[in-house]
Each structure stands twice: as C-alpha cells, then as structure tokens.
Amino acid sequence: MPLTKPAARDHIHTRDIRCRGFKRADGMWDVEAMLEDTKTYSFDNHDRAGINSGEPIHRMHIRLTVDDDLVVQAAEAHTEASPFTVCPGMNPVFDALVGLRVGPGWRRSITKRMGGPSGCTHLTDLLLGPVTTTVMQTVGPARSRRQSASPAGGKPTLLDSCHAFSSDSPVVKREWPDHYTGEE
Numbered sequence: 001m002p003l004t005k006p007a008a009r010d011h012i013h014t015r016d017i018r019c020r021g022f023k024r025a026d027g028m029w030d031v032e033a034m035l036e037d038t039k040t041y042s043f044d045n046h047d048r049a050g051i052n053s054g055e056p057i058h059r060m061h062i063r064l065t066v067d068d069d070l071v072v073q074a075a076e077a078h079t080e081a082s083p084f085t086v087c088p089g090m091n092p093v094f095d096a097l098v099g100l101r102v103g104p105g106w107r108r109s110i111t112k113r114m115g116g117p118s119g120c121t122h123l124t125d126l127l128l129g130p131v132t133t134t135v136m137q138t139v140g141p142a143r144s145r146r147q148s149a150s151p152a153g154g155k156p157t158l159l160d161s162c163h164a165f166s167s168d169s170p171v172v173k174r175e176w177p178d179h180y181t182g183e184e
Contacts, residue, residue, distance in 0.1 A: 014038050019130045021138025024065075028073060031134045033062045035126045036081075047085045056081040058122055062094070062131055070102040070139060077123050090120040102135050155179055 015037050022030040037058040045051045059081040065074040075097035079088040096113040100106065107128055114124045156176050158165045165172060168182030 011040050013040070017126065017130050019134040021134050023138075023142070027068070029066050029068075029135070029139050031062075031064045031066075031131055031138055033126055033131045033134065035060045035122055037122075045083055047083065051083070057083055060120075060123055060126065062123060062126055064097070064127070064131055064135060066102060066135060066139065068139065068143060070135065072097045072100050072102070074098060077120075079120070079123075087120060090114075090123065093119050094123075102132060106132065 015035065017033065017035050019031060019033040022032070024030055035058060036056050038054050038056055039051070040053055042050060042052045051057055059079075061078045061080065063074070063076050064072060066072055075094040077091040077094045079091055082088065093114055097110070100109050110124065110128055113119070114127075156165075156179060159172065159176065159179055160167055163169065167179060170182075173180040173182060
C-alpha cells in the first residue's frame with residue numbers, strides 16, 4: 001500500500017543518495033556512494049556567490065574497498081560541491097578507515113575518527129548509514145554462500161538482527177527451525 005495522499009505542500013529540499021556495490025577482479029569489494037542535496041529555490045551563499053535552485057548544495061562521493069572479512073583496505077571521499085570552501089578539507093580523514101572492520105564497534109570507531117569538528121556530518125552519515133548497509137548487502141550474500149548459516153553450529157548470524165529475523169518470526173521458523181522460539 002502506498003503512502004496516503006499528502007496535505008497541500010510545497011517541495012523545498014531533495015536529498016538523493018545512490019549506492020552501488022562491486023566485486024572487483026582482485027577479489028576485493030568496492031562500494032561507491034553519492035549524496036546530493038538541492039533546493040527548489042535560489043539563495044545567497046558567501047563562498048559560492050549564491051546557489052541557484054536545483055544546483056547541488058552538496059554533491060559528495062565515497063568509495064570503500066573491503067576484503068571478504070569486511071576489513072577496509074582503502075577508503076576515499078571527494079567533495080564535488082559544498083556550501084563552504086573548507087568542506088573538501090575533510091576528505092583525507094577517510095584514510096583513517098583503513099584497517100577497520102565493518103562490524104561490531106564500527107560506528108564507535110567512525111565517530112571517534114570522523115565525528116564533530118574532525119569530519120563532515122554529511123560524509124559520516126552517508127558512511128554510517130547507506131554505505132555500511134550496501135557493504136553488507138554486497139559482500140554478505142557471497143560470504144553466506146561460502147560459510148554455513150550457523151557458524152560452528154551456533155546461532156545464525158542474522159538471527160535477531162531485524163524484525164524478519166527475530167527468533168519468533170515465520171522466516172526463522174522456516175529457515176532455522178532449531179532456533180525458532182515462537183509458538184508452534
């Protein structure tokens with residue numbers, strides 16, 4: 001069912017995010033993301049002598065390269081458009097991601113390295129949300145095919161990670177009946 005009919009309104013802002021995952025020829029994985037913000041009106045901006053309606057306020061790109069173990073092998077960011085000339089100065093902070101593993105503690109590690117004045121809110125949000133999810137969606141299925149659903153006979157990695165994989169869901173009952181905790 002689609003969303004209900006909205007109230008009368010005026011379109012003001014658009015944020016477009018695009019993420020794509022790639023399997024590289026060398027066995028690594030690349031995830032590339034782009035964030036673009038636009039307004040439906042023109043406005044003053046000191047650093048850019050104004051920003052026109054439809055012109056990107058932000059257009060930022062990220063590439064994260066990970067191995068099969070989700071360890072970051074390379075990371076880069078490029079700020080193509082931003083409201084301030086100092087913003088692209090944060091791009092090199094992405095070098096600090098090399099060696100980190102996408103998994104438990106990832107968010108904390110990112111925030112420590114790139115949070116607040118040490119980074120860019122837009123790039124950090126893009127990395128922590130859509131890029132991280134795209135890494136898991138890109139690499140996860142290939143890893144699952146190589147590994148058993150339950151590591152060393154333990155609980156499946158996806159168990160209780162979301163509503164569909166809650167231990168009492170019909171999906172778990174069907175996929176991992178030994179781990180199903182719902183009513184019979």
